[in-house]
Amino acid sequence: MNPLRQLWNYIRKTQIWKSIFRHNYPDNPRDQSLAVLTNVFLHLHPVKTRKSGVRMSFTWCMGGLTFFLFLIESVTGILLMFYYRPTLEFAYNDIIALREHVPLGILREIHRWGAHAMVITVWLHMFRVFMTGSYKPPREFNWAIGVILLVLTMLLSFTGYLLPWDQLAIWAIAVGSNMAAATPLGGVEGPGTMLLKIGDVSLVHSGNDAKFGLLAGRFIGEATLLRFYVLHCIAIPFVVTLLIALHFWRVRKDGGISGPL
């Protein structure tokens, strides 16, 4: 026998290898099942899947790519957090430094383009699920979770938009946050808001309305930057992670990738 093959066979018999992998190479039904069952990541999948469901022409892989992009964004985002400080003094300069001091760096590029791509893939995933009628019973509620995840994906992108602290960032957020000021009964420029008062004292004013809540101030400033930073890096990803777990779990519990009944 070839010595490399002998070495390989030896390695697979060692205590270390056996303590990590609980099965042989998955080239037979038993080990193929164990490969999925004994791996915490792969066991998101069932051991066997509908043949129609593993076809790319059916799923377009869009849900999977959205999840993969979430992982890409998490990894590149964590790396970017090492170099970025969310303050008026440093935010913009840190981005400049990232651009000027790292030769051939594409970290921020991948993070930014990945964010765009994730919005597109999540829309296409929704489109695919609609076109195959996969939201129909028993999957109604999982569709609802999916819609929330889609909204959160856009909010993730929206909160990240401000962080470079350049002209594009603050004016895009200005357009968005002006909408909050128009919230009916909740924004200072919203319909009916001025009716909410006790005597001459307005209950909702520019110091406590929806826009103030979004910006942490009357204008986009340092408090806004911090607020968006925390939302972008911690709060929304936390919720998204929980909902992704729920989403995947329910895909399994509702019968796996949908197929005709």
Add this chain to the structure above:
Amino acid sequence: MDWLNESIKEVINFLSNPVIYFTVVVIAWWWLMKFHRVWVQPKPMKIALIASLVFLVWALFDPNFNKEATKPDNIPIWLMSYGVAFFFWLSISRGAKNDELMAAGEPNLEKAESDKKVYTWPDLVYSELICIVAFTAFMVLWGIVFDAPLEDPANSGVTPAVAKAPWYFLGLQELLVYYDPWIAGVVLPGFIVVGLIAIPYMDTNPKGNGYYTVKDRFDEIWLFGFGFVVLWIALIFLGTFMRGPGWNFFGPFEYWDTHKVVPMNNVNVSEIFWIKILGVGLPSNILLREIVGLVLVSFYMGALPKLLLKIAKFKAIYEKMGFVRYYIFIVMFLVMASLPIKMYLRWGFDLKYIISIPEFMFNI
């Protein structure tokens, strides 16, 4: 040849103004759905793809077109547009194929395989791995070719020529032209989210679960696609490439002139009714002043759901859905339909507000 080039560009500039653009998209949608059997074959798809690429290459030689089309932040818009077009074609063509199979009494493409089960390892995990590797390569390439842009440092004292929301909200920003912020920015997004969540609970059609089809759910696909493709994707495309300084319209080959001024002579329903028709001044009582608009809107949201039942199609929907589902559906439907209605009222009659109560910032 120059004059030919220039005149083609002029014609395209003219044809892309929002009125014609939107009308063409709506008619195209209606046509694409009605005659979907014609273009689901690979050949028309290939012809359309090649034609659009030839057009793009030709157009990129134009400096004005090139400037906006090749902005790094606008690359996703191309990916989105081509992606949606391709996957729309893919899903409809698979649906049409399934419709043929089912009409012939055979199982559809998914049904033929759905009882067969394959091992997840290797059939699924290998596809996933290949997807991940290919997509990673694509992302790295994208990152190398296009640098992430960075403009001047934030300065709230310097207003840019046009302040655009992130591209995925440009459909909503386009609606700001026709609606006040409280509708375009708060109520409509709310309705979109709630409406999307409500879809599975409103759609009582038991057919079309887990396979592609057009025939079994033609109306559902028509409506959802109208919202997604026409009112969302097409408006994002318009907002990205054809809205320039001051959110003014610019044709794809037009220079983005920051000094372009478009006269606005928009009038409210109350002004049309009291001043133009009756020839008297606006009454001082708010409710009396806005009486026509109030009646119109109450009629639209209050009476129309019931009146529509006289139409056979809506009657059938009502019978299928029942009372509660029907009313939730029809409210969503009418809100969605109000977008094109308001757009055409603006273009056709310079209509600003149907109800205008600036005293309480309540304008519809």
